[in-house]
Amino acid sequence: xxxxxxxxxxxxxxLLSGATAFAQxxxxxxxxxxxxxxxxxxxxxxxxLVCELSQSIVLTQGNQRVATASFARVAGQTRTNAxxxxxxxxxxxxxxxxxxxxxxxxxxxxxxxxxxGCYATADVGDAWLKAMRAGETLTLGLKAQDGQxxxxxxxxxxxxxxxxxxx
Numbered sequence: 001x002x003x004x005x006x007x008x009x010x011x012x013x014x015l016l017s018g019a020t021a022f023a024q025x026x027x028x029x030x031x032x033x034x035x036x037x038x039x040x041x042x043x044x045x046x047x048x049l050v051c052e053l054s055q056s057i058v059l060t061q062g063n064q065r066v067a068t069a070s071f072a073r074v075a076g077q078t079r080t081n082a083x084x085x086x087x088x089x090x091x092x093x094x095x096x097x098x099x100x101x102x103x104x105x106x107x108x109x110x111x112x113x114x115x116x117g118c119y120a121t122a123d124v125g126d127a128w129l130k131a132m133r134a135g136e137t138l139t140l141g142l143k144a145q146d147g148q149x150x151x152x153x154x155x156x157x158x159x160x161x162x163x164x165x166x167x
Contacts, residue, residue, distance in 0.1 A: 035055055035155050035156075035157050035158045035159070036053045036054065036055050036158050036159050036162040036163075037053070037054055037055070037162075038051060038052065038053050038054075038162050038165060038166070039051070039052055039054075040052070040075070040167070048074055048075075049074070049075040049167065050072055050073070050074055050075070051072065051073055051074075051075060051166050051167065052070050052071065052072040052073075052083075053070065053071045053159070053162050053163060053166075054068055054069065054070035054071075055068070055069055055070075055154050055155070056068040056069075057152060057154070065085075065117075066087060066152070067084070067085060067086050067087065067117075067140065067152040068084065068085040069082070069084055069138060069140065069152075069154045070082070070083045070084070070085075071083075071124060071163075073166055075166070075167040076167065079123070080123075080124040080129060081121060081122070081123060081124065082098070082106070082108060082121060082122040082123075082124050083119065083120075083121050084096060084108055084119070084120045084121070084140055085116070085117040085118070085119055086117055086118050086119075086120065086140065086142060086152070087117055087118070088113055088115075088117060088118055089144055089145050090110070090113075090118050090142050090143065090144060090145065090150075091142070091143040091144065091145050091147065092110045092113075092118070094142060094143040095107055095108060095109050095110065095120070095142075096108040096109075096110070096120045096122075096140050096141065096142050097140070097141040097142075098122065098128070098138070098139070098140060098141075099138075099139045099141065100128075100131035100132055100135035100137070100138055100139075100156070101131070101135045101136055101137055102139070103131065105127060105128040105131045105132075106122050106124065106125070106128050107122060108120035108121055108122035108140075109121065109122065132156055132159055132160075133156075133159065133160045133163070135156050136155070136156055136157070137153050137154065137155060137156060138153070138154040138155075138156055139151050139152065139153050139154075140152045140154075
């Protein structure tokens, strides 16, 4: 039996519809956003450019920032300062431990808290930076007010590339 033109058209449309559905089910991969963002400003001192690399942990539901790790450096200098914004409700005397791939590299001290979070700072030494350049995960360890340990992990993918762009 020879297929009729309407039958051939129906099969062709069915095949094309399936191909379209498959194409929609597997969209092309979008380029990944940089994990570390850099911004520079001379807002605090017009004669001095300060650049900062940062990464935030943001809840997808509600787009709420939970924690931020940033590293600031004056252009042309090597001294680096760490600045962390962490949720309120932390045990301030415990401070913040900083580890790269499970190895402790430093500690940050809380400076203050407000409605946006608690702020901790630290000077970043050469060993700390070297560990971040070679590492995979930066972990900030803190204690909640009830004494429970809380960790925040930041991916170090792209840190070295972004740091190399600092003026």
